[in-house]
Amino acid sequence: MCSYRRSYEECGPVYVREKGELRRVSEALNTEDGPLPSRVKPLRLFQKGFSVQLCVSDRAQTTSPRKDHFIFTYTKEGSLRYSPKSLxxxxxxxxxxxxxxxxxxxxxxxxxxxxxxxxxxxxxxxxxxxxxxxxxxxxxxxxGNLVLNSLCLRSRFLLVSEKLEEIKAFSGLRSLDLSCCKLGDDHELLEHLTSEALSSLVHLSLGDNCLSDSGLRKLTAPVRVMKRGLGNLQRLDLSCNPMICAHGIGYLSCFSKLQSLDLSATGVKLNDSLIRMLKDKVGLIRADHPLEDFSHLNCKTEGWAEQVIHQWDSLTSETTKPKTNLQPRTNALRFYGKERCLREVYKTPSLQLSKEESKSREKLQFHKPHQTLTAGNTDSVSHIHKKRVLVSPQEGSSEPMPAPKRQCAAQLSPEDWDILNSY
Structure with a gap:
């Protein structure tokens, strides 16, 4: 009996089922051999510090993620069949x-x-x-350009203003069309064009953007000063910018790889000095017929982000839907005497030229002639070689050649140095 008491003290209370009733063994011990010592402590099911937290979650939330992992289809018999998606x-x-x-x-x-x-x-x-x-x-x-190789934002100035930071995130672009976006000379996107992220640009369209000679100076400053930026540019469209003059065209001489240039409807006047300057500095001659490069027929967005641009365009168009009737009431205009004035405004031509007017206007486009191995080209090459010999210093002359750094410093204007310091 003492051994039983010791085992009881070590193991705790013991329950036994007899005749369908649960009975505690200690009751028998109390009745037969007397009560157990009071030092025996009851056995704890959980240790001290144990806590339970009850979490009640929505059943729909727990089952919805699981449905996304299955594909539900119907068989020919009309029964529902589901198969798990791949990992x-x-x-x-x-x-x-x-x-x-x-x-x-x-x-x-x-x-x-x-x-x-x-x-x-x-x-x-x-x-x-x-x-x-x-x-x-x-x-x-x-x-890089796999995400977006070509970007066409023609006449989408609202998209440019709404998604400017997203557009600046693209790098490696080869073609960019910003025509009719009204950027101006001080727009943030125009400054971004001179960054290293867009140094791969080959085709750039900046037509009808209210640019002037100051904007061209800022656009070409990194190439002229630090030999970085739009150095790979081959096609440039500056049409419909009437504030661009012949002085601003001189900044384009830094684009050594330029193949075609459009100066239609600008402030540049066609004369012998302009033709001579473009031919000597850039190597461009005037085109006899309109070039297909500036027809904008092949302007499109290409790359992985093509649908992303379409999503942005649809969102901006939905938020800025034009009103159906913009014409004010005629009775109020007659009362205030403003009907005649507004009718004249309505009859004025729009800013965007029609197709017939654009065709009737004189095209001022330049391109680089295709070089072929003919006798005339060999003569021109020999003539260029002679010019180089004449320009080079004579043998035995004591005058040293000036350092190239001094020449570059002499060509820079104070405005160029301000732009250089801004970088």
């Missing part, structure tokens, strides 16, 4: 929802990156102002 698609969807937290995608395969970009586009990640800029920068830094 790759589930992982891509999760990364697309949190793409703003990715540090870098450099070295990630292009095929998988394109699928990831498409998944993020379906989630409208790039349209969100909180996550769009960071996500576009991550993709552009890793894949």
């Amino acid at each position: 790759l698609n589930i992982a891509l969807k999760f990364i697309a929802e949190n793409v703003q937290h990715i540090d870098s995608l450099i070295g990630f395969p292009e095929q998988m990156a394109e699928r990831l970009f498409t998944a993020a586009e379906e989630k409208h990640t790039f349209s969100d102002p909180k996550t769009g800029v960071k996500a576009l920068q991550t993709f552009s830094e890793a894949y």
Whole structure:
């Protein structure tokens, strides 16, 4: 009995079921052998400090994520059939929802990156102002012109103003059309064109943007001073900028790779000095017929982000829908005597030229002639070689050649130095 008492003290109370009733063994001990010592402590089911927290969650929320992992289809018999999605698609969807937290995608395969970009586009990640800029920068830094090779923003000045930071996130562009966007000389996007992110630009259209000679000076300052910026530019459209004069065209001589130039409807007057300057400094001659490069028929957006640009355009067009009837009431105009004045305003021609007027206007376009191995070209090459010999110093002359740095410093104006210091 003492051993039983010791085991009881070590193990605690013991329960036994007899004849369908649960009975405590200690009751028998109390009745037969007397009560157990009071030092025996009851056994604890949980240790001290144990706590339980009851969480009640919505059933719809717990079941909805699971439905996204299955594909529901109907069989021929009409029964519902579901099959699980692949682990790759589930992982891509999760990364697309949190793409703003990715540090870098450099070295990630292009095929998988394109699928990831498409998944993020379906989630409208790039349209969100909180996550769009960071996500576009991550993709552009890793894949460059694969994200966007060509961007057409013609007559989309509202899109430029609303999505300026997102547009600046693209790098590696080769073609950019900003015609009819009314940027002006001091626009932030015009300054961004001179950055290293857009040094790969080959085609640039800045027609009808209220530019002047000051804007051209700012646009060409990095190329003229520091040999960076738009050094790879081959086609430039400056048409419909009446404040551009012949003085501003002289800044374009730094574009050594320029193949075609459009100066139609500008303040530049066609004369022998202009033709001679473009031929000697840039190597361009006047085109006899309108060039197809400036027809804007091939202006389109190409790249992974093509649908993203369309989403932005649709969002801006929905928020700024024009009113159906903009003409004021005629009775109020007659009362205040302003009907005649407003009718004259309504009859004035629009700022945008019609197709017939644009065709009737004289095209002032220049291009670089195609060089072929003919006798005339060989003579021109020999003539250029003679000019170089004449310009070079004579043998035995004691006058030293001036340093190139001094020549560059002499050509810079105080305005150029201010622009250089701003960088």
